[in-house]
Amino acid sequence: MKNSLSYFLLISILIFSSCRNEEPEPETFENGTNEYVNNWIYDNLNLYYYWNQDLPEKNINEENPDDFFYSLLSNQDRFSWIQPNFQELLNSLQGITLESGYEFILYKKDENSNTLLGQISYVKKDSPAKDAGLKRGDLFTKINGSALSIDNYRDLLKNISQNHTLTIERYNFQNEAFEEIGDFELSAIQFAENPNHLDTVYTRNGKKIGYYVYNLFAVGTDADSAAYAIEMDQIFESFKSAGIDHLIMDLRYNSGGAERATINLASLIGANITDQDIFVKRDYNEGLKQAIVNEYGEESLNRKFVNKAENIGNTLQSPQLTVLTSSRTASASELLINGLNPFIDTYIIGDTTVGKNVGSTSFYEEDNPDNNWGMQPIITKSFNSLNQSDYDLGFYPDIPLKDNSLVKLELGDVNEKLLREALIYLAGSDEVSRSISYKDIPSKDILGSMELKRRFGIYDIELNTTLE
Numbered sequence: 001m002k003n004s005l006s007y008f009l010l011i012s013i014l015i016f017s018s019c020r021n022e023e024p025e026p027e028t029f030e031n032g033t034n035e036y037v038n039n040w041i042y043d044n045l046n047l048y049y050y051w052n053q054d055l056p057e058k059n060i061n062e063e064n065p066d067d068f069f070y071s072l073l074s075n076q077d078r079f080s081w082i083q084p085n086f087q088e089l090l091n092s093l094q095g096i097t098l099e100s101g102y103e104f105i106l107y108k109k110d111e112n113s114n115t116l117l118g119q120i121s122y123v124k125k126d127s128p129a130k131d132a133g134l135k136r137g138d139l140f141t142k143i144n145g146s147a148l149s150i151d152n153y154r155d156l157l158k159n160i161s162q163n164h165t166l167t168i169e170r171y172n173f174q175n176e177a178f179e180e181i182g183d184f185e186l187s188a189i190q191f192a193e194n195p196n197h198l199d200t201v202y203t204r205n206g207k208k209i210g211y212y213v214y215n216l217f218a219v220g221t222d223a224d225s226a227a228y229a230i231e232m233d234q235i236f237e238s239f240k241s242a243g244i245d246h247l248i249m250d251l252r253y254n255s256g257g258a259e260r261a262t263i264n265l266a267s268l269i270g271a272n273i274t275d276q277d278i279f280v281k282r283d284y285n286e287g288l289k290q291a292i293v294n295e296y297g298e299e300s301l302n303r304k305f306v307n308k309a310e311n312i313g314n315t316l317q318s319p320q321l322t323v324l325t326s327s328r329t330a331s332a333s334e335l336l337i338n339g340l341n342p343f344i345d346t347y348i349i350g351d352t353t354v355g356k357n358v359g360s361t362s363f364y365e366e367d368n369p370d371n372n373w374g375m376q377p378i379i380t381k382s383f384n385s386l387n388q389s390d391y392d393l394g395f396y397p398d399i400p401l402k403d404n405s406l407v408k409l410e411l412g413d414v415n416e417k418l419l420r421e422a423l424i425y426l427a428g429s430d431e432v433s434r435s436i437s438y439k440d441i442p443s444k445d446i447l448g449s450m451e452l453k454r455r456f457g458i459y460d461i462e463l464n465t466t467l468e
Helices: 005-021 032-048 065-072 085-092 128-132 151-162 227-242 260-270 286-296 332-340 417-428 464-468
Strands: 082-085 096-099 102-108 116-122 139-143 162-172 177-186 190-193 196-204 207-214 246-252 279-284 302-304 321-325 347-350 357-359 374-376 378-382 446-448
Touching: 032 065, 032 286, 082 085, 085 096, 085 374, 096 151, 116 464, 128 177, 139 151, 190 302, 196 227, 196 417, 207 227, 207 417, 227 260, 246 417, 260 332, 279 332, 321 332, 321 378, 321 417, 332 378
Parallel strands: 207 246, 246 321, 321 347
Antiparallel strands: 082 374, 096 190, 102 116, 102 446, 116 139, 139 162, 162 177, 196 207, 279 302, 279 378, 357 378
């Protein structure tokens, strides 16, 4: 197991467990076998899994580790997962995947149709898709020349992690119609997404409004472990220098990530906070919680804000934070909202969020070449400083507004559907804004590319940051 856990903490858990039950002698299995991996899975879940009381009796067999893992999970668990290669797991948590650098959502062309169309949600900075000229709102009907349908889309989507083509239709605002503009050739690379997608300041009716599109909670890369956090601090320093009155944070495409990045962001926004104020309280299973408290004290269950010179919370007007959400806003994004709620006024525009108030951590054996498996089980439930954790059904928006328009403008365009609504709410209408007809797509979405990524819905914690 790779978690930087103290040896003494591990011993404390084992002692606590043995006080409750008479533990049998530990079994040994040949390294590299399914039995060895399954034993490793069960023992770690037994110690750390949030719902470990729901585990079945231990019964190690030759079953595929993937099937064995999922057979152990509680029916309360929607989010734990496992995969055969732990390095791919770690890469996915940092936003590193084999891709071309675009996200999309699939829809039925109409309610009664078998034909699907894909719509580009956003294009990532410095990506092959950006270089190829792909744009937010583009529609694609074919992958590698094959038309998308209900029957074949899963097979066709397997092609997007390698070099592929998309047949693109783009909206012509003069003709007010979509036009096919050809096949876009897209190369797939090992791509690290910079989560700091866009930041700008708008001046409207005497108010200055900061806009920040943040698409993944990550602090840095392997080459520079703090690169994204440093860039985030610089963005908020620019907001502070501009003297913004309100902040709009666009989390429509942010399905989670690392707790460290979440705390950094919260510490830049919270009002009247210090490093003594609690951002999140963690709850664990009985044995793990008692062992942590015994070894490190009650305070080790809490994660606190950090002091940031770039903090803008005290200068913002209410509502200090306006969040743009979608049905894919999840986990660490929801943690941010919940943790800030006791300290600032938050206003939500968009769709109801996923509803994930639990967190996980990565388990893998880095020094065992015969066990490449990595798992991300739920080990904690999150509460804010007021002991609130009642968002398991998601955060419901103050202004419900789905981001499902057939015509999509670029993120940051003041006429873009959700941003326009936020600007009007905060500062009133703007006479120079143009009128756009937002025609909704006449069907429910089938699938989004973000759900295909292992990082979807992740609130990733590091136990060692609690136990220092």
